[in-house]
Amino acid sequence: MSQIITLGVDGHGIAELSWDDPDRKVNVFSTEAIAQWAALVDELASDTDIRGVLITSGKPSFHAGADLRMVGGFFDMSAEDLWSVMARVKDSLYRLETCGKPVAAAINGHCLGGGFEMALAAHARFAVDDPAIKLGLPEAGLGLMPGFGGTQRLTRLAPWQKVTADMLQGATYDVSEAKSLGLLTDVVPAGALRDAARRWLLDSPNAEQPWMARGYRGPSAAELERHFHALNAGLTRDGVADRPEQRLIAEAVYHGLQMPIEPALRLEVRRFIELTRDPSVRHTLQARFFGKAA
Template identity: 70%
Template sequence: MSQIITLTVDADGIADLHWDDPARKVNVFSPEAIDAFEIHVKRIVSDNDIRGVLITSGKKMFHAGADLKMVDGFFDMTAEELWAVFTRIMKSFYTLETCGRPVASAINGHCLGGGFEMALASHARFVVDNPDIKIGLPEAGLGLMPGFGGTQRMTRLAPWQEVTDSMLVGTIYDVEKAHSLGLINEVVPEAKLLKVARDWLLANPQAQQPWMVRGYRGPAAMTGFDRYFHGLNARLSRDGADTHPEQKLIAEAIYHGLQMPIEPALRLEVRRMVELLRNQTVRATLRERFFGQAV
């Protein structure tokens, strides 16, 4: 099996889901990594000796998100092929957060894009106390959108209006800001990161996502929800939604998704992502902004 991700279980039943791709300087979701992640999640679900899962990284950067060369290749796929890829990732994340064991992420460096979406699918996130660490979903800055559940989980965890505005332009946060928004459970010294996260797992065997708790009331039930999105739609139309299709689709995914339970909301996000990746002008934007290729 690929060594991009390994899974080891200690005597207390804590599984270390460890990212450390030997062929890359940073951890990313590549086709091989997606395969490995899916295999390990299936083992987590089926192994009764596992009592908790700790997601860790052997790199200085916790996770950089999706491999952008892979993303560039998505534009050559059919809608059916894209749906198959993204639903695999969506199902793996959803399976992990509903596996019946607590899941925590021990974030030791930058945690961005799909890497942060993976962390959002865990029940708790612990981050090293380092002002240089950046956290968030920068996809819109490349003309893309979150496609691994970010539009749904981030807006359910943090003040939804503020993080919606952030996603629309690809804002990333420092550790202090991410913590103040509720996206991070605790900021800890580097030497204590793994112990604090592991202790949390042992102390919270019944952990679940807030939106899985009976009686949960999401943002769609809050005063001002429709008014905010009516104003946002007007603003996007005024500013030229055609020139920023990622913003329109992010807004649609959030507005409609927050009115649904999480599972259909995640499928809705995938549909919007597939729509975005079928737009070749988006590919041109990605190539120009990231690869420096004028198209």
């Protein structure tokens, strides 16, 4: 098996998880990558000599998300087997953000789908100041939905009404908009990316996710009710029956924002599995992706 992710630790105790799949043009969550990622997260979380974690990429782009050929195989898996795959990523990202060590992502290029979900599980995200870089969750454009925590972390970090609408359309952001939404800690020149992230890690030993902080309050039930009443009316008018991914994204956000993060992440996985039980979703993915993949 190729080494897709490497782990190195510097003299300050900062561990670098570097993605650089030697067999692909871009980094993706493949079956092999998921196994390596989960094992490395377990290793660094339990190593008391590690003071912080930096996620980087050795490629021009940061991360392209889930391997869509792997996702194509999800439709033939039992719900139980698919839960095992999805839960392995879900659990590793949750362990990463709750391991008691600061985590930062150094985003040097496009960061999309599951790659952006990984970055959202970090406590800080630094990106290169390049207007060509795209970040976000474009899954709905392929008839899919986020399944690695995106519906829950994105809506807790940024204005939830806006980013919910963006997820429903599969919209992405440039680094300037991502910074204005609170999705990036800072935007820096390319040569300063690693240094900025490492400096933050050393200066932030007690970093935690906003939704883990004492006193955190999400939107009220009344706010959610008002917003989703109007949203659901619009989806029905626009033919939500033909877009099951939109209905399930909306359900995951509506119910998930009323829960603590851990059960909310489980809820998202259940909605993702429900989506893969719909034969029309497979047809949509095949029509929009297969035959176009590099």
